[in-house]
Amino acid sequence: MLRLTAVGAVVMLTACANVTLSTWPDPGAKPATASPPAPTSGVQPAAGAATAQAVPSSPALTSLPYNPAIEERFPDPAVRYETPGLSGQRQGFTTQAEVSDWLQSLASKSQGSGNLLAVANIGTTQRGTPIQALVATHATSTQATALNNSARPTVLLVGQQHGDEPASAEALLIIARELAPRGLLEPLLQKINVVIVPRANPDGAETASRLTADGTDLAKDHLLLSTPEARALATLIRDYRPAAVVDLREYQAAGIFLQKYQAVQRYDALLQYANTANTHEFVTKASREWFTQALRSALTQAGLSNEWYYQTSEQMNDKSLSMDSVNPDTLINSSSLKNAAALMVASRGADLGTLHIQRRVHTLVTAATSALRMTAEKAKNLHQVEDFVARDIASQACRKQLVVEAQPMQEQRTINMLQAQSGAEQQVRVNWTSALQLNNSKTRSRPCGYWLSTSSSQAAERLRLLGVQVMQVAEAGQVLADSYQPAVNTGGSPVLTRGAIEAPVGSFYISLNQAKAHLATAALEPDTPYSYLNKGAILTTSDIARVVATPSVVFEEDAD
Known part of the structure; x- marks a missing residue:
């Protein structure tokens, strides 16, 4: 010792030294855009790999708790994604064994390609199931030390913290395939490292449960680390030091919204960047002005509607909406306190089963692709921000004020919904709890x-x-x-x-x-x-x- x-x-x-940073982008400027992977002429994916090919739209569905005309607003994308859980007429999503086989297959195909893919068992669930990550890099090995010494920023993509949100895991299997040899995203490994956890809550996924086996909401366990699932992710982040973290989720299209508002939710994606007490302002700016702006632009360019993330309480007389928590116990907020740019993206349809699954996966593939490309574009800037922020925070010990607790701001906002009976679009004015700016309530x-x-x-x-x-x-x-x-x-x-x-x-x-x-x-x-x-x-x-x-x-x- x-x-x-x-x-x-x-x-x-x-103590904090002067660091010259690039001029911060104009918040009013049009952000960089990114498109999802698309078919490439002459490139044939390996058997069983993710594919994207033109397919006809799904037929209109009936027996819905709302007007079937609503479903016509959400056609399948012009590409088709294939994973074990998305193949043919299968009703179940990709099993954990199939996730493992998929990742292992991709890793084996990377040998001798110049890029390395490897599967890491990062922990074990409460029921004994391994939690797996795929590490993709152009470094000398897939060990954390090699990635950290590679001078390339690492991106962490996490899916299915909630077991009843399957599109995120399916989307990340697609992203993993496109990072493999001959994949459309493989060239990005010249500039970035990528770590993917397709399914952070395998126990919940097995039973289509939102929670872990002991009833914990994993999405809110990233400070206390009471579950082995949260500890596995924390150890992964500690070792691989991602510069950017993206939490992929899903949100309900009907559910409590249908009961409260007699309306169905109409946005393909809901977004939120990290914001919690004491997050460094440069980290917040990177999350907001580099990643989130580019992500919204990429979704819009792909014809996918988007809005800030929102949720509502279970109380029927409460018609307000609120963004996700500003507490430091979520994945993105705890990551921001580790000085990583972080954001959460939720696709529409956690309560829809297999309905619109291609569109939901397409939404999250588009989002993840945008985050990877933005990390590559801002690689040098992210290193500058990381170095400056680390010294600046350390220099503040023993001085200045500390924010003990911060509260989200209260305002009003207009949200577009779809009337359940007619399918017509309607604007709903709501009381809105915003996580975008905080009020320091205790210092x-x-x-x-x-x-x-x-x-x-x-x-x-x-x-x-x-x-x-x-x-x-x-x-x-x-x-x-x-x-x-x-x-x-x-x-x-x-x-x-x-x-x-x-x-x-x-x-x-x-x-x-x-x-x-x-x-x-x-x-x-x-x-x-x-x-x-x-x-x-x-x-x-x-x-x-x-x-x-x-x-x-x-x-x-x-x-x-």
């Missing part, structure tokens, strides 16, 4: 770091999985810190009491002089609904303190 004092080598990053001074007691090893381990550096005290000493006292008549906010506290051997220290400091603050400030204290990973307020002066005790650097 490496012994050092926090006054010197405990810091991993130096306090930024500490130098956090001390955790020896009984907080679970919290320390979860932070390590998130990529946060955690150190342990090697020689007992004292640190100047603000201790939390349970809230009494303070509206739920803890009372901070400053003084010297004992830091015994084996207790933990998390310095905020590191690039992922804001991920640590999201987990460790106790008075939020998603904090480790609130979720039980830290037992009591006496197990945590905010260190307000650079400690002089001796630490052992954790050897990961």
Whole structure:
């Protein structure tokens, strides 16, 4: 173990240095566009591989809970995608065994091609099913160190966090095929690395359940990491350090919307970029102005309608709509605190079974393709942003204000829906909770770091999985810190009491002089609904303190 004092080598990053960045794109300028893979003359895909060929539109469907004329608004695309779950008249989607066979087949075909594809088992579900990722690169190997040293940014594409959203996994099998030898996206591997997790929740997919086997919503478990599925993704992100993360999902076309509004949803895709408290402004700008603008343009160019992501509550008298959570526990928001550009795309039809599956897959293929091409186009810029943001965040330890919690903004918005009885388009004016701009509802001074007691090893381990550096005290000493006292008549906010506290051997220290400091603050400030204290990973307020002066005790650097 490496012994050092926090006054010197405990810091991993130096104070922020001046970095010259490219001029940021004009938000009003037309964003770059990208098109989905299309058939290429003279290139024949391998047997069983994803294909795209002209097919007639699906016949009109009947026995729907709304006017069948609505379905005419959503014709199949001019190309046809083939995966095991999309072939012939099959009613079931691609099984987990078929996903594994598909990925293994692509990996074997890459040998000797100049590009490398490999399948990695990144974890195991609660029911014992392997969770698999495909790594595609032009680096010397598919190991994380090789990708990280390749000078090419890595893109992570994740599908089917919710098991009842199958189009995302099918779309990512298509993307994987097009990255393989002779694929239409293979040339991008000269500029980027790609990691694909087609199915993050295999247990849920097996039973068409939204949740994991123990009833957890995986999409909201990327801070606490209570499930093996979330821990698998966290470890993957920690090791491969993606510069961009795309979460592919689906949303309901009818369901609760039909009950509340007597209307069907009409957008092919709903989008949201990452935005949570303390995300660096340059990371937000990259997510919004590079990736999301290009993605919306690509969808529009492909004839696919799109809008900001929205959802509604189960309360029938609540006609408001809200964007997805701004809490740091979603995949895209936690990734933004790891300083990656991140966005979520949901295709229309989680409740439609196999209806419109070609169009739904086409929507997500278009979205994923746009993200890959934008990463390639902005490769140099992404490295500049990453370097600047890492130093800037680390330099803020012990100074300035920290946003403890932020709230989305309330406004009104007009959404287009389709009347269920007539099929006519209608505009609905709604109260709208927007995640695009945040109101900082709670702030306090930024500490130098956090001390955790020896009984907080679970919290320390979860932070390590998130990529946060955690150190342990090697020689007992004292640190100047603000201790939390349970809230009494303070509206739920803890009372901070400053003084010297004992830091015994084996207790933990998390310095905020590191690039992922804001991920640590999201987990460790106790008075939020998603904090480790609130979720039980830290037992009591006496197990945590905010260190307000650079400690002089001796630490052992954790050897990961």
